[in-house]
Amino acid sequence: xxxxxxxxxxxxxxxxxxxxxxxxxxxxxxxxxxxxxxxxxxxxxxxxxxxxxxxxxxxxxxxxxxxxxxxxxxxxxxxxxxxxxxxxxxxxxxxxxxxxxxxxxxxxxxxxxxxxxxxxxxxxxxxxxxxxxxxxxxxxxxxxxxxxxxxxxxxxxxxxxxxxxxxxxxxxxxxxxxxxxxxxxxxxxxxxxxxxxxxxxxxxxxxxxxxxxxxxxxxxxxxxxxxxxxxxxxxxxxxxxxxxxxxxxxxxxxxxxxxxxxxxxxxxxxxxxxxxxxxxxxxxxxxxxxxxxxxxxxxxxxxxxxxxxxxxxxxxxxxxxxxxxxxxxxxxxxxxxxxxxxxxxxxxxxxxxxxxxxx
Amino acid sequence: xxxxxxxxxxxxxxxxxxxxxxxxxxxxxxxxxxxxxxxxxxxxxxxxxxxxxxxxxxxxxxxxxxxxxxxxxxxxxxxxxxxxxxxxxxxxxxxxxxxxxxxxxxxxxxxxxxxxxxxxxxxxxxxxxxxxxxxxxxxxxxxxxxxxxxxxxxxxxxxxxxxxxxxxxxxxxxxxxxxxxxxxxxxxxxxxxxxxxxxxxxxxxxxxxxxxxxxxxxxxxxxxxxxxxxxxxxxxxxxxxxxxxxxxxxxxxxxxxxxxxxxxxxxxxxxxxxxxxxxxxxxxxxxxxxxxxxxxxxxxxxxxxxxxxxxxxxxxxxxxxxxxxxxxxxxxxxxxxxxxxxxxxxxxxxxxxxxxxxx
Numbered sequence: 001x002x003x004x005x006x007x008x009x010x011x012x013x014x015x016x017x018x019x020x021x022x023x024x025x026x027x028x029x030x031x032x033x034x035x036x037x038x039x040x041x042x043x044x045x046x047x048x049x050x051x052x053x054x055x056x057x058x059x060x061x062x063x064x065x066x067x068x069x070x071x072x073x074x075x076x077x078x079x080x081x082x083x084x085x086x087x088x089x090x091x092x093x094x095x096x097x098x099x100x101x102x103x104x105x106x107x108x109x110x111x112x113x114x115x116x117x118x119x120x121x122x123x124x125x126x127x128x129x130x131x132x133x134x135x136x137x138x139x140x141x142x143x144x145x146x147x148x149x150x151x152x153x154x155x156x157x158x159x160x161x162x163x164x165x166x167x168x169x170x171x172x173x174x175x176x177x178x179x180x181x182x183x184x185x186x187x188x189x190x191x192x193x194x195x196x197x198x199x200x201x202x203x204x205x206x207x208x209x210x211x212x213x214x215x216x217x218x219x220x221x222x223x224x225x226x227x228x229x230x231x232x233x234x235x236x237x238x239x240x241x242x243x244x245x246x247x248x249x250x251x252x253x254x255x256x257x258x259x260x261x262x263x264x265x266x267x268x269x270x271x272x273x274x275x276x277x278x279x280x281x282x283x284x285x286x287x288x289x290x291x292x293x294x295x296x297x298x299x300x301x302x303x304x305x306x307x308x309x310x311x312x313x314x315x316x317x318x319x320x321x322x323x324x325x326x327x328x329x330x331x332x333x334x335x336x337x338x339x340x341x342x343x344x345x346x347x348x349x350x351x352x353x354x355x356x357x358x359x
Numbered sequence: 360x361x362x363x364x365x366x367x368x369x370x371x372x373x374x375x376x377x378x379x380x381x382x383x384x385x386x387x388x389x390x391x392x393x394x395x396x397x398x399x400x401x402x403x404x405x406x407x408x409x410x411x412x413x414x415x416x417x418x419x420x421x422x423x424x425x426x427x428x429x430x431x432x433x434x435x436x437x438x439x440x441x442x443x444x445x446x447x448x449x450x451x452x453x454x455x456x457x458x459x460x461x462x463x464x465x466x467x468x469x470x471x472x473x474x475x476x477x478x479x480x481x482x483x484x485x486x487x488x489x490x491x492x493x494x495x496x497x498x499x500x501x502x503x504x505x506x507x508x509x510x511x512x513x514x515x516x517x518x519x520x521x522x523x524x525x526x527x528x529x530x531x532x533x534x535x536x537x538x539x540x541x542x543x544x545x546x547x548x549x550x551x552x553x554x555x556x557x558x559x560x561x562x563x564x565x566x567x568x569x570x571x572x573x574x575x576x577x578x579x580x581x582x583x584x585x586x587x588x589x590x591x592x593x594x595x596x597x598x599x600x601x602x603x604x605x606x607x608x609x610x611x612x613x614x615x616x617x618x619x620x621x622x623x624x625x626x627x628x629x630x631x632x633x634x635x636x637x638x639x640x641x642x643x644x645x646x647x648x649x650x651x652x653x654x655x656x657x658x659x660x661x662x663x664x665x666x667x668x669x670x671x672x673x674x675x676x677x678x679x680x681x682x683x684x685x686x687x688x689x690x691x692x693x694x695x696x697x698x699x700x701x702x703x704x705x706x707x708x709x710x711x712x713x714x715x716x717x718x
Contacts, residue, residue: 033676169590200682203666203675205564205588211666211675219676226680227666229564230590231528231622235658235687238624263590265597269632270625299594307562307570307586313670316562316570317392317578321585323559328594 011036011220013175014061014142016068020131021075024068028055029175033216044073044092051099051106058176059250060145060283063109066096067138070113074131085127089117113137145178148283149185151341156186156246156281159337159344162195164243167233167271169202170261171213172248172281182281183246184217186339191223199225200236204261206306206324230263237274245271246339249282256332256348257294258282265328268335277336284340287357292350294329302326370395370579372534373420373501375427379490380434383427387414388534392575403432403451410458410465417535418609419504419642422468425455426497429472433490444486448476472496504537507642508544510700515545515605515640518696518703521554523602526592526630528561529620530572531607531640541640542605543576545698550582558584559595563620565665565683589622596633604630605698608641615691615707616653617641624687627694636695643699646716651709653688661685 015025024041031037039055041047047069050056056065073092077085093110100106116137120130172183180188190197199218204210211227218225228236236242245267249258258280271278304322308314337346345356374384383400390396398414400406406428409415415424432451436444452469459465475496479489531542539547549556558577563569570586577584587595595601604626608617617639630637650656663681667673696705704715
């Protein structure tokens with residue numbers, strides 16, 4: 001789990017070093033792209049702070065960090081009697097749950113560790129054995145996400161021809177996951193296969209995840225990449241430089257409508273106008289089959305300061321109204337295919353979604 | 360010419376105070392939107408610096424400022440004999456021509472003053488009378504541009520219904536002209552007519568003319584305005600909040616293809632996808648009938664630092680490639696109408712362009 005990625009020079013975003021007395025190493029994403037700083041987390045407080053302050057971000061990455069956070073947090077009670085060990089576990093889990101209360105994957109990971117603890121205790125394991133079981137579960141969550149990313153990359157790479165230009169929006173890369181990410185997994189896999197590609201990266205206002213994170217990941221892996229402002233995508237398409245658009249997704253309805261970072265819907269429309277296929281790359285866990293269509297997905301409004309104060313400097317009059325939706329929903333009809341770890345859903349119909357998600 | 364705009368609280372972007380011994384007052388656009396600073400230009404050097412440092416920008420505004428710059432520059436030779444007066448004139452014109460050598464309107468305005476000087480001298484006028492003639496010509500250029508803006512506003516306002524939402528991109532406002540601007544002239548005229556509208560403003564990366572200038576102009580005039588990032592335009596259209604898109608243009612070919620700030624073409628495609636009419640507002644002087652189509656318009660590439668260093672802070676890795684086109688070309692087929700001072704060209708065909716431009 002701690003071996004470096006040998007295909008490329010890119011550092012692992014999350015790395016656990018050692019056994020139950022080990023420590024977690026995270027890339028401080030708030031310092032990118034200017035500095036590559038690794039945080040050595042030797043206590044649960046450091047991990048809590050890293051999640052809280054978005055030093056680690058992206059749903060899968062938060063879940064993985066929290067799982068290792070529990071292992072590190074239990075070190076303080078490693079030689080204590082069972083009652084004290086168990087009370088410490090509850091305390092650590094509750095503490096980590098407060099780091100980012102809106103992150104679904106955080107709770108999902110903590111619940112898995114709770115189930116692991118309960119099962120291990122039930123079967124009469126010692127505190128040391130329970131601690132081992134918690135580490136094994138954290139490693140399983142980590143490895144499972146890695147495998148999901150790699151499978152998405154393999155399925156997506158089949159859609160790409162040598163020499164293709166690919167446009168992506170926001171950051172659906174390794175930093176948000178255990179390893180290869182979702183949309184970027186396709187690019188990384190093409191590189192592993194020796195398939196030459198050129199990636200165009202929307203900077204993705206207001207928070208610039210494209211410039212800060214995606215461009216950084218591509219530069220790290222030496223994949224030819226060109227950064228553009230969001231409003232340049234249409235021009236690049238018109239010039240014939242884009243053969244496919246691939247983005248991630250935050251939530252996908254049963255009919256394939258996909259919520260993703262604001263701007264994705266516009267890019268999908270521009271792709272359609274230029275006859276370019278638009279793909280979503282996302283794990284099966286992104287599907288929410290309780291939603292028949294994307295109509296039901298609420299669109300969070302974010303702080304106007306992100307737009308008015310740009311990058312820490314005021315660039316608009318304070319009196320102007322601001323609309324700052326975090327997401328938009330791309331209708332299934334604009335999506336040529338949804339690339340999952342189980343294969344590509346295409347055409348995107350409720351039947352095909354059900355088949356792949358359930359299958 | 361020096362009366363304040365009585366319809367609104369917005370300050371005149373360019374104002375000449377007094378007679379030939381008077382001075383020019385400019386808004387320092389580099390300080391917007393945070394501060395409203397007026398520069399009192401009492402010598403030609405101050406005007407030269409204002410043009411050079413983009414304190415005054417926008418093709419018509421540069422021409423007007425340069426014309427008044429000649430008047431102010433001639434004050435140093437006001438009581439000199441004709442030979443000295445004439446030599447000072449040549450010096451002032453040459454000096455101002457060096458302030459922004461790529462600005463076409465700068466040379467156009469200086470050429471008009473040269474013709475005025477020659478005609479006045481030819482007809483036997485004194486130096487004081489020639490100085491008067493130069494001021495009269497500068498005022499004519501200023502007033503002519505004001506009338507053009509007002510006429511564009513009147514023709515455009517006929518296309519807008521009460522309660523309409525209008526999207527605009529970049530800054531085609533009063534700051535760039537004598538007065539009402541081009542695209543914004545339509546909004547200002549609607550307000551003068553008591554027609555309620557709501558304007559959505561694309562921030563317009565990389566240089567944020569939408570946030571910095573357009574939002575400021577609308578706030579000054581108390582026109583309801585909402586600032587969005589460029590990648591939010593599609594979502595606002597999908598929500599049914601936009602009834603028309605209006606932008607300016609930098610150059611228009613004989614068939615109506617229009618070059619304008621990067622991002623305009625994408626907005627036109629998004630408008631089409633949502634069944635929203637897309638209009639260009641521009642004076643007749645913007646047409647270049649020597650170009651049969653927009654294919655011939657060269658697209659200037661700008662400094663990557665505008666994208667990588669956002670607003671003075673590094674937001675992308677320095678190693679990433681950058682594509683930073685200043686303009687794009689919107690094909691005539693996407694334009695519902697071109698709003699000029701002589702009326703609206705619609706449908707946009709070579710025949711209709713020729714009729715209005717020549718007519």
